Amino acid sequence: MYLFDADTLIRADNTYYPLNRFPVFWEWLQFSGEAGFIKIPLEQYEEIIAGNGRLVDWLKTEDVKAALLFDEEAEPAHVTEVTERGYAHDLDEAEQEAVGKDPFLISYGFADMGDRCIVTFEVSAPSKQRKNRKIPDVCKDLGISCGTIFDVIEALDFTTDWKP
Template identity: 45%
Template sequence: MLYLLDASVLITANNSYYPVDQIPEYWEWLLHMGQSGRVKIPLEIFEEIKDGPKDAEKDLLFSWIQQDESKKALILDEQVDIANVQTVVITGYGADLTDDEVEQIGRDPFLVAHAMTHKEDRCVVTVEVSKPSKKRHNRHLPDVCKEVGVHWCDPFVLNRDLGFRTNWKKRA
């Protein structure tokens, strides 16, 4: 299974439970998982992370993601199928979205579209939780994934499935 990370996974991990400067083992493990082809970030999502910080000088996640080693290990090296992006937008969000709504969705349809390329072998990882009552541009990734038949999980399932431990290097 290839796990495709949403920007929220890295941002929340850094801001909440695995700060880059305090739990470096997690970030080293992510690089290892990326190098072994188990975890990737679509380019569109990478750009979302890269474009995000207000103060890049002080943003440790921004610094980490900009390193050549991080880019090489984690960026998914494939073009998105635009037909899949359109399917995700129409089926997952709505066929008649306004330009403002499409802008508010952001790059999430690209993430799901990359997972659609190999539905049985790919899984979207997000911190978002299912909220079926949300409609149109407010829909959450788990509900959009379900709508188009794509696997999804949260970061803790990813960590369990791939065996993250702070002493992972001793076991690798």
């Protein structure tokens, strides 16, 4: 299962596959969500819908929300472990605010490392420390699979002539 970071959908719409130009891509995402291959954790979903625009409108439609929203709550112990091992055990409030909801996203991958992959556009920056760590580096350190939307497209064999 591929678990999407908020930036994955935001950048896909803004840069690579705008909803108004590539509707087949977004139909495929919805279909893949219904099939259980792609999901968006609640924390990342809420991050996106706090904004506005066509992506927000699309995500708020009941059928899309039902297809893509991950129906699982983050395990507090996993969030704590991801935060402490992936970022630092002594983050202050400002650092926790800067890290945001990333530990929640990563914790879902941590809960089932053999079957889940975190999907983000963040780029590895191994020299970054504490609140500045990037999702791919935290995932690597914790043994969690991590990739980009392009990896998902390849793995699930999406093409622009896709049909359900």
